[in-house]
Amino acid sequence: xxxxxTFRVFNRGPSPVVRLLFFALLSLLLLFMDVRYRxxxxxxxxxxxxxxxxxxxxxxxxxxxxxxxDQLSGYLDTQGNLARENMQLRQQQSVYATQxxxxxxxxxxxxxxxxxxxxxxxxxxxxxxxxIAYLERDIFKRKVYVDKGSQKNxxxxxxxxxxxxxxxQVTRVYPWLSEVTLITDKDHAVPIQVLRTGLRAVVFGSGxxxxxxxxxxxxxxxxxxxxxxxxxxxxxTYPPSLLVAKVIKIERGPASPFAKILCAPLAxxxxxxxxxxxxxxxxxxxxxxxxxQATATKSKQSKRSTQ
Amino acid sequence: xxxxxSKDQEFLLPxxxxxxxxxMFVALLLNWxxxxxxxxxxxxxxxxxxxxxxxxxxxxxxxIGIAFAVGILADVADSSIFxxxxxxxxxxxxxxxxxxxxxxxxxxxxxxxQVFPLLLISYxxxxxxxxxxxxxxxxxxxxxxxxxxxxxxxxxxxxxxxRRSRSDPNEL
Numbered sequence: 001x002x003x004x005x006t007f008r009v010f011n012r013g014p015s016p017v018v019r020l021l022f023f024a025l026l027s028l029l030l031l032f033m034d035v036r037y038r039x040x041x042x043x044x045x046x047x048x049x050x051x052x053x054x055x056x057x058x059x060x061x062x063x064x065x066x067x068x069x070d071q072l073s074g075y076l077d078t079q080g081n082l083a084r085e086n087m088q089l090r091q092q093q094s095v096y097a098t099q100x101x102x103x104x105x106x107x108x109x110x111x112x113x114x115x116x117x118x119x120x121x122x123x124x125x126x127x128x129x130x131x132i133a134y135l136e137r138d139i140f141k142r143k144v145y146v147d148k149g150s151q152k153n154x155x156x157x158x159x160x161x162x163x164x165x166x167x168x169q170v171t172r173v174y175p176w177l178s179e180v181t182l183i184t185d186k187d188h189a190v191p192i193q194v195l196r197t198g199l200r201a202v203v204f205g206s207g208x209x210x211x212x213x214x215x216x217x218x219x220x221x222x223x224x225x226x227x228x229x230x231x232x233x234x235x236x237t238y239p240p241s242l243l244v245a246k247v248i249k250i251e252r253g254p255a256s257p258f259a260k261i262l263c264a265p266l267a268x269x270x271x272x273x274x275x276x277x278x279x280x281x282x283x284x285x286x287x288x289x290x291x292x293q294a295t296a297t298k299s300k301q302s303k304r305s306t307q
Numbered sequence: 308x309x310x311x312x313s314k315d316q317e318f319l320l321p322x323x324x325x326x327x328x329x330x331m332f333v334a335l336l337l338n339w340x341x342x343x344x345x346x347x348x349x350x351x352x353x354x355x356x357x358x359x360x361x362x363x364x365x366x367x368x369x370x371i372g373i374a375f376a377v378g379i380l381a382d383v384a385d386s387s388i389f390x391x392x393x394x395x396x397x398x399x400x401x402x403x404x405x406x407x408x409x410x411x412x413x414x415x416x417x418x419x420x421q422v423f424p425l426l427l428i429s430y431x432x433x434x435x436x437x438x439x440x441x442x443x444x445x446x447x448x449x450x451x452x453x454x455x456x457x458x459x460x461x462x463x464x465x466x467x468x469x470r471r472s473r474s475d476p477n478e479l
Contacts (some may be wrong), residue, residue: 049379
């Protein structure tokens with residue numbers, strides 16, 4: 001290689017080694033800046049403008065024919081099927097209507113009771129529908145993109161759910177799209193409460209699409225297979241009492257001080273196309289300054305202890 | 308076969324910039340199809356392959372700078388950390404330029420063996436960046452190098468035929 005390079009007739013600019021060093025250093029710098037400081041989001045947004053429509057195009061080109069077939073077969077569905085389905089839906093709707101009536105009465109009663117006891121009101125959480133635009137193609141991550149972005153007032157940290165439970169959390173917002181990290185993403189944490197006992201804990205994603213883990217639960221913790229986990233709402237990010245997961249397996253080994261608890265997400269984390277983004281963050285009262293410092297140091301300590 | 312291949316190479320059309328850009332664009336689109344699950348692990352990295360093809364066949368026109376730019380686009384599309392794809396594609400392009408004489412000399416059926424280690428190194432760079440930042444790794448990620456190396460043969464034959472002159476020499 002060197003012998004061919006000593007005699008150069010044409011000037012070709014710097015040698016490949018120099019170029020590699022330059023671009024490798026440049027990308028390492030970018031990596032460092034992105035991981036450490038997150039200053040590059042505006043550049044990412046600008047570059048995403050031409051890239052994201054192309055990605056959606058690629059997705060629709062693949063899924064498109066299947067959807068067209070679905071529509072066509074739906075159009076050709078027999079009248080009898082439609083009538084039967086219509087009847088079922090009507091019956092279901094009347095059941096729901098009565099339930100809703102009861103719910104309204106309960107809500108009114110609840111707010112009155114809360115007022116009587118001088119407890120702060122549960123906020124209403126306005127929500128908007130969004131559709132999955134395309135999926136993340138990184139094998140290491142569990143993410144989807146939905147078709148509502150900062151133009152529709154989506155902000156990072158909002159919770160995404162389907163009709164049964166929590167699906168994920170908005171982690172990055174583009175003008176017309178936003179990135180949702182699923183709760184099954186590795187090390188994604190959701191603060192929860194066991195519905196049966198009220199025990200508080202944090203559930204982590206395992207990186208596997210159908211599993212969540214409850215870590216650092218003592219062996220004596222009162223948890224059974226089949227327990228339902230709901231969001232606790234004390235973190236101020238997740239609204240309270242949304243369904244998250246169900247305990248499917250508990251291993252209490254003699255060697256480990258912690259029980260190994262596996263849970264399955266209740267929402268169809270990888271099946272839905274329509275999702276709901278819950279707007280309206282839960283507003284907590286401001287902490288008094290002295291207490292705030294105390295909790296800050298405490299949380300640092302607890303972080304250290306969990307690590 | 309080997310003679311045929313090198314003889315054909317003399318009559319290849321000069322690769323126009325639009326053709327190179329178009330092939331890169333199609334490769335990126337193929338990468339952006341909604342791959343999932345095991346298919347995602349088995350997916351060959353089309354962009355890396357086409358980039359490597361041009362780096363080995365036109366090393367003075369397609370170099371590390373363009374590989375870096377394509378990598379940045381891939382980073383935005385996959386919302387990976389800025390520079391992760393860029394770094395791995397830059398390393399890949401460097402390998403391609405370093406080995407371009409050897410790869411051009413060989414028959415197309417023998418080329419995958421030369422291409423495979425280059426792909427492996429570039430995948431390893433990508434995975435090590437991920438490992439350093441997130442601390443976890445899944446080994447099925449490396450299956451992509453095998454399928455990519457196998458796809459090298461049909462892809463280079465396809466690009467080679469598209470670069471061949473269409474006009475029939477006996478027509479005149």
